[in-house]
Amino acid sequence: MSYQQFAYLYDQLMIDxxxxxxxxxxxxxxxxxxxxxxxxxxxxxxxxxELSVRLAQGGFDVVGADLSEDMLSVAQAxxxxxxxxIQFFQQNMAELEGLGQFDIIGIFCDSLNYLETxxxxxxxxxxxxxxxxxxxxxxxxxxxxxKMSNIFMNQTYALNEDEISYIWQSFAGEYEHxxxxxxxxxxxxxxxxxxxxxxxLHVQRTYxxxxxxxxxxxxxxxxxxxxxxxxxxxxxxxxxxxxxICKKK
Numbered sequence: 001m002s003y004q005q006f007a008y009l010y011d012q013l014m015i016d017x018x019x020x021x022x023x024x025x026x027x028x029x030x031x032x033x034x035x036x037x038x039x040x041x042x043x044x045x046x047x048x049x050e051l052s053v054r055l056a057q058g059g060f061d062v063v064g065a066d067l068s069e070d071m072l073s074v075a076q077a078x079x080x081x082x083x084x085x086i087q088f089f090q091q092n093m094a095e096l097e098g099l100g101q102f103d104i105i106g107i108f109c110d111s112l113n114y115l116e117t118x119x120x121x122x123x124x125x126x127x128x129x130x131x132x133x134x135x136x137x138x139x140x141x142x143x144x145x146x147k148m149s150n151i152f153m154n155q156t157y158a159l160n161e162d163e164i165s166y167i168w169q170s171f172a173g174e175y176e177h178x179x180x181x182x183x184x185x186x187x188x189x190x191x192x193x194x195x196x197x198x199x200x201l202h203v204q205r206t207y208x209x210x211x212x213x214x215x216x217x218x219x220x221x222x223x224x225x226x227x228x229x230x231x232x233x234x235x236x237x238x239x240x241x242x243x244x245i246c247k248k249k
Contacts, residue, residue, distance in 0.1 A: 009185055009198075010048050011074070012164055021230045022108050023054050026139060029245050030104060033137055033224065039103035042131060044093050045111030049075025049086065056084040063099065064088045094120040096127030103133055107140035110241065113204040116175075118215075121207075125219040129248060138221060138246040143206045144228065145177055147240040152179045152204075163188045165195075178205035209235060209242055221246040 030039065038059050043052045046064035048071055056062040056079070064086055066072050072088045079086045089099060093107065094115060105128050115121050128138050143152075157168040165186045173180045181202040186195040213223050223246050225232075228239035235242055 009164065009187065010071070011050065013159075013166070014050070017050075017109070018230065019050055019054060022051055022141075023058065025230055025243065026055070026104070026106060027058060029139060029225075030137065033245075033247065035103055035137060040101075042099060042102040042105045044096075044105060044107045044128070045109070045114075046075060046088070047071045047109065047111070049078045049088070051106075051108055052086050052088075053078055053082050053084055056086050057082065060104075062086050063102070065091045065093070065096075065099065067092050094123045094127065096124075096131055099131055101131055101133045102136060104137045104139065105132055106138075110141060110143050110204070112140055113143050113206050114202070116203065116205060118207075121212075122215050122219065125215055125221070129219050129221065132248040134248060136248045138248065139243070141241050141243045142212070143204060144235075144239050144242050145206060145208060146238050148177050148179055148204075148206055150238075151240065152181075173203055173205065175205050177207060178203065209244075212244060216244065216246055220249055222249050 038061065041055060041060040041062050043055065043062055043064045046052045046066050049064055052062050052064040052075060064075055065088070066075070067090065069090055072090055075088055091097070091099070112121065112124065115124060132138060152170040153172060155170050159166050167184045169182045171180050171182070181204070183200045183202065185198045187198065189196050209226055213226070216223055223244060225245040226235060227233060227243050228235040229241050
């Protein structure tokens with residue numbers, strides 16, 4: 001899918017996202033499993049590069065990849081503004097090729113949930129495995145089954161501010177444990193004083209932790225940890241975001 005106009009609104013809408021928590025978790029797990037901060041890191045589905053830039057500022061040698069040309073355009077401008085050297089590539093995470101090998105690969109912000117089919121998830125895991133160095137780390141997060149069924153399903157969210165407003169409605173998707181997010185944005189055109197409307201449809205799908213774990217094992221990974229909501233320990237029934245920390249065997 002292409003984020004189209006959404007790419008240019010994304011940072012405004014995600015201003016309260018816990019980016020520092022993602023960075024802290026990655027840095028903690030990298031250190032815990034013997035990866036120093038000067039290691040090479042591939043930020044898959046990097047979006048507008050918010051995490052890519054922060055990780056580069058933290059000392060990682062970062063490469064970013066995303067399917068959306070518009071997202072990458074924003075990311076490149078952000079990297080230049082922050083004076084960090086990051087290469088960005090337009091690639092589908094399920095069809096990775098030719099990016100080299102990395103010490104760490106991350107897929108954050110529930111980006112894996114945008115893959116529609118089981119085969120796409122498995123192909124992504126295989127592509128990540130092929131782009132990791134031996135003993136390299138693969139870290140990613142996904143929405144939990146609980147969040148799909150109890151938080152997103154049949155809910156309506158809204159934002160009403162001077163420069164941007166939106167209506168966000170979530171419905172059951174075509175597949176089990178999937179949701180469709182219908183978003184309508186109203187963005188102020190300062191030159192005319194009128195609001196322009198943009199519509200987007202985003203589809204997300206998730207699976208039980210044991211299914212992800214089985215696919216990871218089949219692809220050659222050792223699952224080191226499964227945790228949730230940026231906390232250590234077992235995944236509770238009402239956890240919203242599940243993290244997998246894996247190693248290439």
